[in-house]
Amino acid sequence: MPRVLVIDAHPDDRSLCAALAERYAAGARAGGAEVELLALRDLEVDLNLRRGLHGDQPTEPDLVRARAALVAADHVAVITPVWWGSVPALLKGFLDRALERGWAYRYRDNGMPEGLLAGRSARVVVTTDSPGWWLRGLMGDSAVRQLTRSTLRFCGLRPVRATRIGQVHGSTADQRAAWLDQVEDLGRADTRRTPRRGKLMPPLPAAEPEPVT
Template identity: 80%
Template sequence: MPSTLVIDAHPDSGSLCAALAERYATGARSAGAQVELLALRDLDFDLDLRRGLRAEQPLEPDLLRAQASLVSADHVVVVAPVWWGSVPAVLKGFLDRTLERGWAYRYRDNGLPQGLLAGRSARVVMTTDSPGWWLRGLMGDSAVRQLRRSTLRFCGLKPVRATRIGPVHGSTAEQRESWLEQLADLGRTDARRAPRADKLTPVVRVPAPDLAA
């Protein structure tokens, strides 16, 4: 049975993102996946990486549980809004703290990075008030690129598919329901093609050097 971790990265439980995450989870379950829905707003942790990567910052219990969920997942979904061309602070803080060097990635002796969460697939779902041509053409699709390429792929997850929802501002109830149905369909589709659990790369923590940026 495939295992899917759905990360709801919106601070508001009444948001469209929260509803999209729920509907994706429902679709994946209907296709036989074992699904965990993780709402970051419910976690208790320090958003700030207080000393960068120069010193260890012990993980809070909620982040340790989140790491365990990432390890056990075949497929990871992140649902978040685009704010100022980036992501909400709660998601950025979660990624900074949870995707530890030596656990989610490391640097080889030749200086090249190695993702340590390899074998898992992912999807990024981003809501936006801006039209697609504006985000992709003029803004460079910065939030999607940040999550897809600079974070998830960097940590070894692939393929990482992207779904853009919007413009949300001014959308009708019918349009929002259509987006919810789209996410349910994606949940079912992704559950059927998620990697087999026995093909996952074991996550092994490796020692990190003392100094970093």
């Protein structure tokens, strides 16, 4: 049975993204997967990488659990809106904290990067108020490129497929219902082509002990 991790990256639990994440998870379960739905808004994690890439920062228990879910997953789905041509601060901060250098990726002696989460596939679902010709043509599909190429593939996940949902602004109830059905079908289909596989298993750092007061 494949394991699927669904990441809901919207700050609002009443959002279309939250509903899409639920439906993708439902489709993955119908496809035979063991599913974990991770709503980033519920994590108690400092999303500010306070010392950049060169300093130590306490690892909160929720971050340890999120990394464990990434390690266990055979397939990862990220559901996020596109805001200002990028992703919400909630998702960006989570990626900064979770995908630590030396854990999710490293650099070889020749300077080339190596993804340490290889053996996993991914699906990115973005919602947007922009028309497709604007998002892809004039904006260069910046959020999708950031997630698929600069983040997930960089960390070794392949293949990484992308689905764009929009225009959300001004959409009808029928359009939203169709998008929900579409994403549920994607969850089912992605699961059926995601067998359990041999994958790299990065070590999981322990949570920092609670300070004595």
